[in-house]
Amino acid sequence: MKTKYMNPYLAGVLLGLVLLSAFYFSGRGLGASGAVKSVVVTTVDAVAPEHAGGSGFYSKYLKDGKNPLNSWLVYEILGVLVGGFLSGAVAGRLKFKIEHSPKITSKKRLILAGMGGILFGFGSQLGRGCTSGSALTGMAVLSLAGFVTMMAIFGTAFALAYFFRKNWI
Amino acid sequence: MGPLIPQEIIGEGWNFFIAFAVGIGFGFVLEQAGFSSSRKLAGVFYGYDAVVLKVFFTAAVTGMLGLLYFSLFDWIDLNLVWVNPTFLWSAIVGGVIMGAGFIIGGFCPGTSVCAAAIGKIDAMVFVGGIFIGIFAFAEMFPILKKFYMSNYLGQVKLSEVLGISQGALAFFVILAAIGMFWVAEIAEKKFPKEEY
Numbered sequence: 001m002k003t004k005y006m007n008p009y010l011a012g013v014l015l016g017l018v019l020l021s022a023f024y025f026s027g028r029g030l031g032a033s034g035a036v037k038s039v040v041v042t043t044v045d046a047v048a049p050e051h052a053g054g055s056g057f058y059s060k061y062l063k064d065g066k067n068p069l070n071s072w073l074v075y076e077i078l079g080v081l082v083g084g085f086l087s088g089a090v091a092g093r094l095k096f097k098i099e100h101s102p103k104i105t106s107k108k109r110l111i112l113a114g115m116g117g118i119l120f121g122f123g124s125q126l127g128r129g130c131t132s133g134s135a136l137t138g139m140a141v142l143s144l145a146g147f148v149t150m151m152a153i154f155g156t157a158f159a160l161a162y163f164f165r166k167n168w169i
Numbered sequence: 170m171g172p173l174i175p176q177e178i179i180g181e182g183w184n185f186f187i188a189f190a191v192g193i194g195f196g197f198v199l200e201q202a203g204f205s206s207s208r209k210l211a212g213v214f215y216g217y218d219a220v221v222l223k224v225f226f227t228a229a230v231t232g233m234l235g236l237l238y239f240s241l242f243d244w245i246d247l248n249l250v251w252v253n254p255t256f257l258w259s260a261i262v263g264g265v266i267m268g269a270g271f272i273i274g275g276f277c278p279g280t281s282v283c284a285a286a287i288g289k290i291d292a293m294v295f296v297g298g299i300f301i302g303i304f305a306f307a308e309m310f311p312i313l314k315k316f317y318m319s320n321y322l323g324q325v326k327l328s329e330v331l332g333i334s335q336g337a338l339a340f341f342v343i344l345a346a347i348g349m350f351w352v353a354e355i356a357e358k359k360f361p362k363e364e365y
Contacts, residue, residue, distance in 0.1 A: 016231020079192020116274010117298020127263020152264020
């Protein structure tokens with residue numbers, strides 16, 4: 001038997017309180033893409049240290065022998081994995097599964113997921129943060145960038161929804 | 170009072186522990202809300218499930234009001250809370266690329282990590298995609314740098330741009346959120362709801 005999901009408004013208030021506690025304790029909001037960035041920087045530094053040291057991008061995070069994995073967002077994302085797993089365990093939703101519309105194959109879904117991830121990863125660096133770091137956190141602190149990024153993300157997804165409808169409905 | 174760590178009321182050594190605890194709350198709530206399902210997330214763009222809109226805007230309003238009230242009661246010094254800097258063009262174009270990634274891939278970075286945690290293989294592939302996308306950006310950084318740094322407006326707040334108080338902006342954001350919730354409830358009645 002599947003447990004139903006939480007009321008979305010209640011979940012929103014709880015998520016807002018999680019965000020508020022991040023502000024209250026650490027003076028910063030939530031994030032996600034920044035943690036993956038730390039993994040990218042660490043990987044490149046391990047494989048090609050000279051390339052990483054000489055690049056204007058990687059070297060920012062490697063100054064003075066700093067370990068980019070020792071960052072707030074990396075620990076936060078490890079928590080997300082644990083929290084998501086715990087919730088899935090409580091609700092009986094732990095299962096290896098490729099979720100997709102019956103109109104497309106699993107293979108097509110995985111290709112689209114990979115492409116979407118590439119775009120989101122690239123866009124998150126250009127936009128200085130993703131839905132959680134820039135849009136949600138940015139809006140809560142009333143930052144102009146937060147509102148702009150939020151409207152660009154949701155506006156574009158709505159505008160393109162028609163063209164990708166067969167993948168979802 | 171707050172924020173506690175930047176003011177050294179709690180030692181810096183606790184910061185990563187707090188990050189981990191905050192992350193557990195973040196992941197737990199995302200999964201409970203159903204953000205571990207890409208078809209549920211994509212529902213907002215077709216009207217059959219507006220959970221993304223409801224959770225996202227309720228959370229943003231809660232965080233926003235919480236900060237304003239905490240500041241009013243002197244529980245938090247807003248000058249010590251990080252405000253994302255605005256580089257207008259990269260914020261817009263980055264957001265457009267992310268929006269395309271959202272409708273194609275069905276997740277955003279936070280939700281994909283949460284969905285991967287309960288075993289969604291498409292989410293694990295999405296996370297791999299994020300890795301590749303960030304790597305591509307990093308390698309292209311020398312040619313993108315000029316655009317990335319263009320049109321810098323500072324760590325500016327929307328209320329300052331509009332020339333209104335933070336409280337007035339918050340009030341309008343709440344009105345907008347209520348309007349969107351109303352539309353979302355109508356849309357969900359109109360389009361057949363499916364549970365994933």
